[in-house]
Amino acid sequence: MAADLKFAKTHEWVRPEADGVLTVGVSSYAVEALTDLVFMQLPAVGRKVKAGESFGEIESVKAVSDLYAPVSGEIVEVNAALPGNLETLGKDPYGDGWVVRIKADNPAEMDGLLDRAAYDSLVGSQPH
Amino acid sequence: MNTLTIWWDAAADGPTNMAADEWLAAEAERRGSLLLRFYGWTETTISLGGFQKIDEARQIEAIRGVPLVRRPSGGGAIVHGSDLTYAAAVPKRHPWGASPQVFYDALHGAMVETLAEHGIRAWPHPADARSRHDESLFFCFDRRATGDLVMAGPASGTVSKIMGSAQRRLAGVVLQHGSLLLRGNTAVAGSARHPAVSDIVGGQSVPEETALSRAWGARIAHGLGVAVREEETPVVRGGDLGIEASSSRFRDDRWTARR
Numbered sequence: 518m519a520a521d522l523k524f525a526k527t528h529e530w531v532r533p534e535a536d537g538v539l540t541v542g543v544s545s546y547a548v549e550a551l552t553d554l555v556f557m558q559l560p561a562v563g564r565k566v567k568a569g570e571s572f573g574e575i576e577s578v579k580a581v582s583d584l585y586a587p588v589s590g591e592i593v594e595v596n597a598a599l600p601g602n603l604e605t606l607g608k609d610p611y612g613d614g615w616v617v618r619i620k621a622d623n624p625a626e627m628d629g630l631l632d633r634a635a636y637d638s639l640v641g642s643q644p645h
Numbered sequence: 646m647n648t649l650t651i652w653w654d655a656a657a658d659g660p661t662n663m664a665a666d667e668w669l670a671a672e673a674e675r676r677g678s679l680l681l682r683f684y685g686w687t688e689t690t691i692s693l694g695g696f697q698k699i700d701e702a703r704q705i706e707a708i709r710g711v712p713l714v715r716r717p718s719g720g721g722a723i724v725h726g727s728d729l730t731y732a733a734a735v736p737k738r739h740p741w742g743a744s745p746q747v748f749y750d751a752l753h754g755a756m757v758e759t760l761a762e763h764g765i766r767a768w769p770h771p772a773d774a775r776s777r778h779d780e781s782l783f784f785c786f787d788r789r790a791t792g793d794l795v796m797a798g799p800a801s802g803t804v805s806k807i808m809g810s811a812q813r814r815l816a817g818v819v820l821q822h823g824s825l826l827l828r829g830n831t832a833v834a835g836s837a838r839h840p841a842v843s844d845i846v847g848g849q850s851v852p853e854e855t856a857l858s859r860a861w862g863a864r865i866a867h868g869l870g871v872a873v874r875e876e877e878t879p880v881v882r883g884g885d886l887g888i889e890a891s892s893s894r895f896r897d898d899r900w901t902a903r904r
Contacts, residue, residue, distance in 0.1 A: 580812035
């Protein structure tokens with residue numbers, strides 16, 4: 518897992534790209550907890566989201582979970598191949614399993630996210 | 646976190662019940678404790694899983710004309726009206742809120758014990774047994790997932806699912822609602838009619854709904870080591886809770902026919 522990732526408490530990861538856009542995905546912890554994914558709904562490109570707002574949903578045999586925007590901004594790209602290949606989320610959650618790319622309104626919002634150590638500490642304290 | 650609060654709610658239509666379940670989730674997060682709601686239906690109603698296709702429902706002759714409501718949770722369709730329907734909500738920081746299976750197992754395990762008090766033997770569908778997650782199975786009670794409650798019967802050598810639940814995991818809280826198929830629903834037939842506890846136990850009497858739910862609530866509270874507190878005001882009639890206004894989303898075709 519790359520060290521430059523930041524995490525939301527709601528288990529989304531964020532990676533700043535060279536072009537200033539943020540790539541967002543779901544942590545391996547969250548994917549493992551859901552198990553057996555069956556459906557995913559992605560947002561439309563161009564949609565504006567606010568930090569903490571639901572932008573998509575994942576259904577597993579266990580639960581429906583919301584995906585929350587870690588920062589405010591515009592969805593500029595979605596991983597359209599993902600809903601048809603949900604196993605990618607488990608196999609490569611920090612690579613090919615990326616979910617959306619967001620052009621952030623205020624990149625400083627990244628400062629409010631967790632670094633890897635803090636996120637590991639958060640999920641380590643949660644019972645499986 | 647040291648109280649389990651329970652509502653025995655008034656019967657309501659599908660959209661009102663779904664809005665009340667969402668209110669329950671928000672309230673559990675606000676209170677920081679487990680909340681439980683038992684409720685009825687003013688008429689036989691099908692609740693669809695959050696991602697089921699509406700066209701599938703419309704093609705099933707056995708449920709033609711039966712009102713539909715789409716749940717915020719996943720899973721298969723349930724025919725409500727003669728079942729024991731519940732919703733429970735717990736903050737994610739609660740020991741039962743951290744992962745999906747823990748909450749299912751806690752509530753379903755307590756139901757196994759409660760039914761056993763009435764001489765009814767049910768057990769959780771085991772993790773190593775073959776699951777039937779096939780999305781082509783429209784009804785919840787045709788599917789099997791780990792922890793679903795099953796019973797032997799009604800025919801010799803068969804096993805029937807009698808209780809299933811589904812979750813919506815929000816940012817800080819988990820909403821779980823589910824159904825114990827206590828009695829058969831005569832408003833539907835064919836593929837929509839599944840063996841109920843009453844069908845399986847034959848001549849044996851089936852526990853009365855309120856007594857069963859009260860005993861189940863007590864078992865759940867015992868498992869947590871907390872006290873039960875009963876709320877008298879029905880959620881669905883709480884004019885100041887905003888249930889009626891928020892039920893409009895569940896009446897809207899943009900929600901019901903979203904897939």
